[in-house]
Amino acid sequence: MLEHLVRGDIRDIAISGIRQMANRVAQYKDVLSLTIGQPDFPTPQHIVDAASRAANAGKTVYTPNAGLPELRDAAAAFVRTKYGLDYRGADETLVTVGASQAIDMALRTILEPGVEVVLPGPVYPGYEPLIRMCGAVPVYVDVTGSGFKLTAELLEPALTDKTRCVILASPSNPTGAALSPEELSALAELLSRRDLFVISDEIYSELVYDRPHASIAAFPGMRDRTIVVNGLSKSHSMTGWRIGFTFAPAYLTQHMVKVLQYNVTCAASVSQYAALEALTAGIDDALPMREAYIARRDYAYERLAAIGFDVAKPEGAFYIFPSIRRFGLDSTTFAYRLLDEQRVAVVPGSAFTALGEGYIRLSYACSMETLGAALDRLEAFVNSLR
Incomplete structure (x- = not known):
């Protein structure tokens, strides 16, 4: 042994x-x-049918590492229409093997041993192992007394000169808490003044109940420091298809795609054609x-x-x-x-x-x-x- x-x-x-x-x-x-x-x-059946058509047409080969160009364009159009986010498909959008691989790829790109990542607790358990595998240190902020929300007031004391990244998850697993535009604005005011990144996990963005979903990347000063993670697992009931996305400025995306290339080569081709159907004909699925x-x-x-x-x-x-x-x-x-x-x-x-x-x-x-x-x-x- x-x-x-x-x-x-x-x-x-x-x-x-x-x-x-x-x-x-x-x-x-x-x-x-x-x-x-x-x-x-x-x-949804129309998505399954699109995948079947792609497979029968022989679209079963490698795609570009970043994903099908038409899918990246469709993904950028989707978040623009839904959430007011402005990203180019060509060089600011990546197709990943689910949101989990997107988070891993993003963390590998921006973290170094010894830096800190601040995130709310309680939180989805998939973040900490990825942070530690990068040699970085997770720093938890207790949000049990704030309606399970990471507020600017709670976050500020946790930020140090070692902070490299803050992870936001809205809506949240496990609590279902969702940050309001006002709460995001206060966070943006705090974070936009600092040299750090934000990973905004928005995989549940289509499942916000009482108001439209808002992304911190849409607030002043945040686009150039934010990596938005999303995907189709929850919105289109496509967990097993394993399709996720990152939306980030080109200077970051050009480096994240290297990690994607050597990690998974590309997302599954047939799943990508299913995703294209989901984001176009199934925009409101x-x-x-x-x-x-x-x-x-x-x-x-x-x-x-x-x-x-x-x-x-x-x-x-x-x-x-x-x-x-x-x-x-x-x-x-x-x-x-x-x-x-x-x-x-x-x-x-x-x-x-x-x-x-x-x-x-x-x-x-x-x-x-x-x-x-x-x-x-x-x-x-x-x-x-x-």
Whole structure:
């Protein structure tokens, strides 16, 4: 065994708590799962048909490293139409293997050993391992007292001369919090005065519920320092197609494409043709899904509040993040007992950094029937603790 020769920082990385819970669920046959953040809607049929046409036409070869030119143009047009972002397809847009690879590529391009990356906590657990593999240091800002939002007031004390990047995720996984234009403006005023980058993870941008999505890249002074990450997994229910995008100024994009080239060569060609259909003929495919999520969000929020949870109403994505502190169990014990005793699967809040302890994450990317039955069982479990 030569495991001792594996890089230490890789050995130290744990499997995501989300996946750990999903693996535990696999031991049972009768579980109502509210764990994985995957839309329960099928990929729209016209997108599947476009992929089929591309495959049958022999469009199964490598594309340019940056992605199909027509897809990059369509992606730039999409964010321009939807969010007022002005990027060129030719040299400011990249097609990636999902948003996850986009984040990895961006971090590899801008980070060096010893620099710091500031991000809110609790937060999606996929950022920290990538930061550490670059030799950089994650610095968490506790947002549990601010409606799960990274405000300018909370962020400023965390910025140092070592800060190389700030990560914003809006709407947020796991909390569903979404930054308002006013909140983004205050962040932009703070960040535009400093020599640092912003990675704005906007993968849930089409799932903002009560107002239009806003991007920090649209605010004065932010375009030249921001890498916007987006993709089709959540908006078009295309998780397995693995298509993401970055939008960034040309001086950054010209270097990120090098990482993309040597890392993955290019995104899958057939998936790129499916994405082209999604961003053109399917520009509003997310709207009916969003309406369904709003109904589920409202139902889940009202039920959880009635059961006795302290819970914030999500503004986007498809997660809700209630506090369990009043029930006297840590989040892992709560989640495991809920699974074992009621066959309902949720994700412990501790999966989203230590700042998520005391919470659980529920995904309502499931049918209303499943959601209702799961909340009935959750209520029964909570009553057994009282």
